[in-house]
Amino acid sequence: MLKEFKNVKVNYEADAIIDIGGKSYKIHDCIEGEDILVETEGKYPSLAKIIQPSLYRIQDGCPYQKECGGCQFMHMEYRYELEQKKKYLNELFKGIKNIPPIEIIPSFEYYHYRNKSQMTYKLSKTKRIVCGFYEEYSHRLITVDNCMLQAERANLVIRELNKILSKHKIRPYDEKTKEGILRHVLIRYGYQTKELMLVLVTNGEMFPGRNNVIKDLMKLNLNITTIVQNFNARDTSIVLGDKNKVLYGTGYIYEKIGDYRFKISPNSFFQVNSLSMKKLYTLALNQANIKKTDIVLDAYCGVGTISIFASKYAKEVIGVELSKSAIQDAIGNVKMNHITNVSFICDDATNYITHAAKAKTNFDILIMDPPREGSTPQFIEALSYLKPKKVIYISCNPITLKRDLNIFKDIDYKITSILGFDNFPKTKHIEVITVLELRK
């Protein structure tokens, strides 16, 4: 049955909130004020038609949007998306007094900006191997071979690889039967260097037909610089296992950001939006206002990108990171860029900072860029002993950032600015740079 809803109210994730028989439902991919037609039968009500589209709706969006759910803002103009993100941040942080209104810095590109693609394999109805993304909140795989966020080069490799895998009858891994070989593919692309890394994630070390796949891939001259097999036999949603076997090339690629070159291995974190990375770091470091006499701690440093960008302003930079692979890359990156005032420690950031506080180590500036889960209360509390004069908190999750900023309230820091940075266009995700200063 079809039901019309006029002038809908929409939440931050672009869901119209509608009421059917006293029950509230979310209808994806809407824009505030639109008139919509909803199919009310079926497991959940779904969008049947937009009767009166918003002026901000665009028609050339992604054909997979309805099913895939990865891009909440694909159907709206970019300037409107930025307005929504700005509104969201100002609303979320409205309790923080004496800071200027939060602005949002746009991304350089809003399509095909992702340097990292991660997809899962399955067998199609016609018995061909295909890959795609899981539908939101489900284990149904949506076949995608032309994602509008991934690098176009990665999409091309995915399509060619699918043909080759089908030709050699490579069997995708089936989660239910636990049979088959190939689970996921991970592609990393260097936008400046044009280097391409292909990681084939298998359910174990066995990979019959592997050499034929590589031979056919290399014949296509797609500039694949390295191919790695990653073993992941675990029953989790984590894509990569811990063990890699290099099948072709060196096992890593390089990317150039600003004046620096970075080595990236399969398991190391690297910001996904290469095109905006220099802008993000420049904005963060401008706010840090580092002096030539300053010692900087770069906590959660990944492959050392921020440490390396900060090195030219500081006396010394120390990077701390949990991942061994990232630290190995970071050490290599410092050498490759001829930098002599940066060193790295492989440790849990909370463990490191707690010991540094006990040892009364001196840090003038702290830059922290934790994963989505945010930092820990112990990490933040240690700052009341270390007392860096400034903290730059870079976060890719405003919710955990808000939680962590609440802990800062209880120690001697005041928030002086919050800035949104659109590192993830077309999706609900936002990067945020917060500046905190030690009270005098």
Ligand SMILES: C[S@@+](CC[C@H](N)C(=O)[O-])C[C@H]1O[C@@H](n2cnc3c(N)ncnc32)[C@H](O)[C@@H]1O
């Ligand atoms: C958002 S990334 C930031 C990396 C880097 N600052 C950059 O811009 O590329 C977060 C990093 O924190 C690391 N990490 C996760 N948990 C950690 C922990 N408990 N201690 C230290 N590092 C951790 C991850 O491996 C990842 O490299």
